[in-house]
Amino acid sequence: MKKENSYRDSGVLILEKGKKGMFYMVFGRFGIVLISLLIQFAILFSAFRFLSHYVHLLLGGVVIFNVISFLYLLNTEDNPSVKITWLMLFTVIPALGIFLYIFVKLDIGHRAIKARLVQLQKHTEQFVKDDEVLLEQIKKENKELYQIASYIRSTGSFPIYNQTKAHYYPIGEGQFEEIIKQLEKAEKFIFLEYFIVDEGYMWGRILSILAQKVKEGVEVRLMYDGTCEFAKLPRSYPKKLRNLGIKCKVFSPIMPMVSTHYNYRDHRKILVIDGKVAFNGGINLADEYINRIKVFGHWKDTGIMLQGPAVDNFTLMFLEMWNIDEKQEDDYRKWINKGHRQLLNHDLKSIKEVEEIRTVDTPGYIIPYGDDPLDGEHVGKLVYMDILNHAKDYVHIMTPYLILDGEMETALIFAAKRGVDVKLILPHIPDKKYAFALAKTHYKALLRGGVEIYEYTPGFVHAKTFVSDNQKAVVGTINLDYRSLYHHFECATYLYDVPAIQDIKQDIQETLKVCQQIKLEDLKQEKLSMVIMGKVLKVLAPLM
Numbered sequence: 001m002k003k004e005n006s007y008r009d010s011g012v013l014i015l016e017k018g019k020k021g022m023f024y025m026v027f028g029r030f031g032i033v034l035i036s037l038l039i040q041f042a043i044l045f046s047a048f049r050f051l052s053h054y055v056h057l058l059l060g061g062v063v064i065f066n067v068i069s070f071l072y073l074l075n076t077e078d079n080p081s082v083k084i085t086w087l088m089l090f091t092v093i094p095a096l097g098i099f100l101y102i103f104v105k106l107d108i109g110h111r112a113i114k115a116r117l118v119q120l121q122k123h124t125e126q127f128v129k130d131d132e133v134l135l136e137q138i139k140k141e142n143k144e145l146y147q148i149a150s151y152i153r154s155t156g157s158f159p160i161y162n163q164t165k166a167h168y169y170p171i172g173e174g175q176f177e178e179i180i181k182q183l184e185k186a187e188k189f190i191f192l193e194y195f196i197v198d199e200g201y202m203w204g205r206i207l208s209i210l211a212q213k214v215k216e217g218v219e220v221r222l223m224y225d226g227t228c229e230f231a232k233l234p235r236s237y238p239k240k241l242r243n244l245g246i247k248c249k250v251f252s253p254i255m256p257m258v259s260t261h262y263n264y265r266d267h268r269k270i271l272v273i274d275g276k277v278a279f280n281g282g283i284n285l286a287d288e289y290i291n292r293i294k295v296f297g298h299w300k301d302t303g304i305m306l307q308g309p310a311v312d313n314f315t316l317m318f319l320e321m322w323n324i325d326e327k328q329e330d331d332y333r334k335w336i337n338k339g340h341r342q343l344l345n346h347d348l349k350s351i352k353e354v355e356e357i358r359t360v361d362t363p364g365y366i367i368p369y370g371d372d373p374l375d376g377e378h379v380g381k382l383v384y385m386d387i388l389n390h391a392k393d394y395v396h397i398m399t400p401y402l403i404l405d406g407e408m409e410t411a412l413i414f415a416a417k418r419g420v421d422v423k424l425i426l427p428h429i430p431d432k433k434y435a436f437a438l439a440k441t442h443y444k445a446l447l448r449g450g451v452e453i454y455e456y457t458p459g460f461v462h463a464k465t466f467v468s469d470n471q472k473a474v475v476g477t478i479n480l481d482y483r484s485l486y487h488h489f490e491c492a493t494y495l496y497d498v499p500a501i502q503d504i505k506q507d508i509q510e511t512l513k514v515c516q517q518i519k520l521e522d523l524k525q526e527k528l529s530m531v532i533m534g535k536v537l538k539v540l541a542p543l544m
Contacts (some may be wrong), residue, residue: 012204013211015240069098079486081405082542104263113324114374120320121156123329127336128316130159138365145496148386149367152494155377157316158369164308165362166493166500168475170507172289175279175303176202182277182305183209189219189335191318193270195477197224198232198286200293206285207244214245222246223322225266226253232286249322264373266321267488269303269477270314275337278306278314280368280493281475282400282462289462297429297459300511302398304475304493304500306366312336313368317491364498371478371490380478381485383494384466385411391468394421396508398463402426402439403481403541409442413449421452425511428455435481437534438541440526447520454515464492467504472496475504482542 073086089097130153138160139146149160169175183190183206190213197203210220222241229235229250238248251266271279281303287293289301306314315335323329371380388395388411395415402424404412416422424446430436443453464484467473476492478484495501 012201013208014199014204015207015237069101073101079405079407079542085539085542088539116324117320117372117374120323120329124316124320124332125157127332128157128159128312131161134160134162144390145365148383148494149365151386152367152369152379152383155375155379156370156372158313158367160365160367161308161310161313162365163362164306164310164366166364166366166495166498167305167307168500168503168507169281169283169303169305170503170510171291172283172299172301172303173291175281175283175305176290178305179271179279180205180209182273182279183213186213186218186273188274189272190221190274191270191272191315191322191335192220192222192285193224193266193268193318193321194222194285195225195227195265195267195269196232196284196286197222197228198284200287202287202290202292203285210246211244220246221248221318221322223249223251223266223318226250227265229253249325251321263487265483265488267477267484268317268321268370268491270318270491272311272315272318275311275315275335276307278311278368280304280306280314280477280491282464282477295460296427296431299459300398300456300461300463302463302465302475302504302507306368306493308362308366309337310366310368310493314491317368317370321489362498364501365496366498367494367496369492369494371488371492373487373489378485380476380490380492381408383474383492384408384478384480387466387468387472387474388412388415388420388422391415391420391422393469394423395466395468396421396423396425396505397480398425398461398465398508398511399480400427400431400460400462400464401435401479401481401483402442403435403483404442405482405485405542408480408485409445412446412451416446416450422450423452423454423508423512425454425456425461425508425515427460428457428516429459431460433530434533434537437530438537439534440523440530441534441538443518443523444520447518447523453518454512455518456511456514457516458514465504465508467501467508470501470505473501473504486542 073083086101152158214220241248282301283289283303288295288299291299319330412422464478465475473495474492478490478492484490
């Protein structure tokens with residue numbers, strides 16, 4: 001391969017990313033998109049200013065329109081925190097606020113995707129079904145587990161499984177090394193779906209293996225979020241990967257048009273290998289996630305690897321997202337292990353492999369699940385709240401962001417007031433100052449309610465991990481903020497009575513040793529600028 005296109009260094013493959021720096025930002029696609037968006041905003045603002053000259057002639061009509069808008073908003077099913085934000089905008093900038101609300105609710109650009117997802121979910125239900133015998137057993141022995149499993153199953157094709165091994169990784173470096181080992185074993189397919197992919201040591205090493213696996217006949221597919229095209233990878237990057245034989249898609253690329261389309265991002269992190277192994281957690285494919293580079297001090301992240309039948313759920317999640325824009329869908333039976341038996345011409349060797357991964361002798365139950373912002377179900381939030389509401393002894397949480405609605409804040413405080421040991425581990429060095437300022441607006445109420453708050457002094461916590469009562473845990477991509485709980489495509493792994501829960505608990509305990517506990521008196525030392533920023537931004541938090 002020519003030097004100007006790529007180079008290899010110690011088994012790392014790096015594709016040329018194209019022009020970078022200020023020139024690229026201004027004259028490249030980023031600059032064109034930004035200028036186009038600014039022009040559209042200017043046109044919309046000019047139209048609003050023009051119409052505002054006639055408001056005094058239509059004052060009575062405007063007042064009536066505002067009253068109707070207020071009544072409509074108050075009677076919607078929107079979250080109360082979201083209603084407060086919109087009501088404030090209606091009051092401060094009446095006509096423009098209402099116009100923005102209508103624009104957001106029209107959801108231009110996502111109606112077709114929503115309909116397509118519903119169609120895909122109905123089609124795929126036949127390939128991943130509940131084990132009725134297992135469900136009946138759980139119903140008799142553990143009603144609480146049966147109820148949360150039933151809820152998650154009702155939101156998509158996410159059955160509950162046993163006979164699946166779970167291995168927990170308390171740091172990105174550990175999961176990365178295991179990913180390399182498992183990729184090298186791939187024989188049939190590799191599916192990758194990530195929010196961030198960025199060239200460097202981590203992605204270069206993975207890419208080198210993927211390119212080699214393609215030559216061996218392994219099908220490789222990669223999907224990453226469109227925001228990567230702004231800050232990480234050029235628009236031509238998928239073409240470069242396709243030249244290597246890797247099928248590549250960009251989810252919801254940023255286009256030069258004003259739309260609510262950009263509000264919904266693919267924040268998932270999924271890697272599936274041969275239907276035998278799946279990785280999930282907070283770790284993206286970029287060097288900061290394995291501390292190869294330092295951006296906000298030491299990067300604390302977590303992940304999980306599954307081996308066994310529960311992998312099917314992650315395979316299905318990937319295929320549904322991949323097929324959103326496909327005219328001809330995949331034959332899911334090729335990729336879903338439960339579908340293998342349906343292939344009449346499937347060889348006996350493969351059938352034997354399927355049976356082997358379905359007879360893993362391990363205790364407990366696992367539910368990999370996804371959260372779709374277009375279906376009206378806030379699965380990630382409700383699973384977290386279920387853990388808080390049923391906790392008896394403790395709930396320990398790691399999250400990079402703390403931008404809560406009233407319901408989640410109440411759930412945390414209520415658990416603490418019931419005598420549950422509720423601990424939150426957050427970053428001490430933030431990646432976004434505005435998010436840090438918003439998080440601190442919740443500190444006083446949480447601390448007064450009995451919630452303990454700790455900041456990870458070595459740097460930044462990016463983990464999204466819950467663990468409770470030595471019995472339940474969630475490891476995934478879902479942050480405690482509005483973006484994750486309401487606006488993003490997310491995924492996670494729910495664990496019940498599996499051995500890995502003890503590893504998660506131990507990791508929390510070890511992490512607490514290098515954390516600074518925040519007390520009420522510490523809040524008095526907070527910078528005034530940070531306090532003001534948080535209070536001002538809090539009213540807009542649901543829209544951020």
